[in-house]
Amino acid sequence: MQLHRLDDKMNQENALPTSTEQKLLQDIDVHLVYDLEGATDLLLQVEVPDFADQRIEDEKIVISETEHLYRVSAEDGIGMRLWIRADGRFTYDYSVRVHVDRPSLDLSMLDAVAPHLLPGDTVRYLMPSRYCPAELFQSFVGAEFGHLSGGARVVAMRDWVRSAFSYVPGSSNALTTALDSFMQRQGVCRDYAHVLIALVRASAIPARFVSAYAPGVDPQDFHAVVEVFLDGTWHLVDATGMAPADTIARVGVGLDAAEVSFLTSYGRIRMVEQSVASVVVS
Structure with a gap:
């Protein structure tokens, strides 16, 4: 199952003014594999929200088959969470390119x-x-x-x-x-x-x-x-x-x-694989 980002109006309204220069470009990849003991509710917060100081592009999310999948706003309207109900082997792959444009202040x-x-x-x-x-x-x-x-x-x-x-x-x-x-x-x-x-x-x-x-x-x-x-x-x-x-x-x-846990489980699960990578592109 492949997901596409929904517009987050609240995040856009709270965004900071943009800069004309992109400071840092990085590729982020997340790979999660868990075994669930029976039908289990999961709450994921892994996606990078789109703000003026961190613009996203080339985003891709691939999730194994689920019984239920629904997006909800996270704390303070910053980012989104995914409510998921799944059984057996659960996999989640997330990749995104992020332009970070934020001044470093004293x-x-x-x-x-x-x-x-x-x-x-x-x-x-x-x-x-x-x-x-x-x-x-x-x-x-x-x-x-x-x-x-x-x-x-x-x-x-x-x-x-x-x-x-x-x-x-x-x-x-x-x-x-x-x-x-x-x-x-x-x-x-x-x-x-x-x-x-x-x-x-x-x-x-x-x-x-x-x-x-x-x-x-x-x-x-x-x-x-x-x-x-x-x-x-x-x-x-x-x-x-x-x-x-x-x-x-x-x-x-x-x-x-x-x-702000990246994964909260309301049932017994076992981690099979987990990896996170953030690499500077330019």
Whole structure:
């Protein structure tokens, strides 16, 4: 079964102004194969949404036979999810060429927005969440970064996470929270993002989890970064240092990883194959 993209009007309305120069061209390929134990509901969020700062072309999606397939909007209207009901061997192949046209800004020069002036749709990203108990980090943030404000504080916290943590695949699992990672000083991109989000929210600055693709990620996989709300808009930050903002292709956003999983299964499944590749074309 081959799918074609539906127009996402909300994404187009929220798009940033375009630039006349394409900054980065990359090809993304995703291959998933799972065995399902009986008829199972799956929720996928893998596709790259089309924005002015990340234009898509040559998109192709091929899915094995399903009992049910339906598109729904993802969190904050950014991207789409696929509701799927299938049985037996399930395969999903996604390929897309993305033009990333996004400036790389010096976040340290940006101001925070006072909480009482924040737009309503950013307020939820100040709150503690399942994996980001921000209230537990307020004392640490005040002691370590209290002399800084706005983007300068965000940059300092990003740099602290990058230098204090070791990137260790397999060191965390689906239950690991930002507090766990903070204590262990190790993790993967998901954990780096959760810790930075907790620190930023503890500073009264909205921060949200972003699922993404980026060519600099090693090993190649679904990647996790952060968006922070400064100077009236969202800005990408990667605490691992592997993905500069001008190389990232966003997939979706949420409070933490629980809201932006690439695959959520409502039944028992077994992974057979899984691969992700993002390659710079020019």
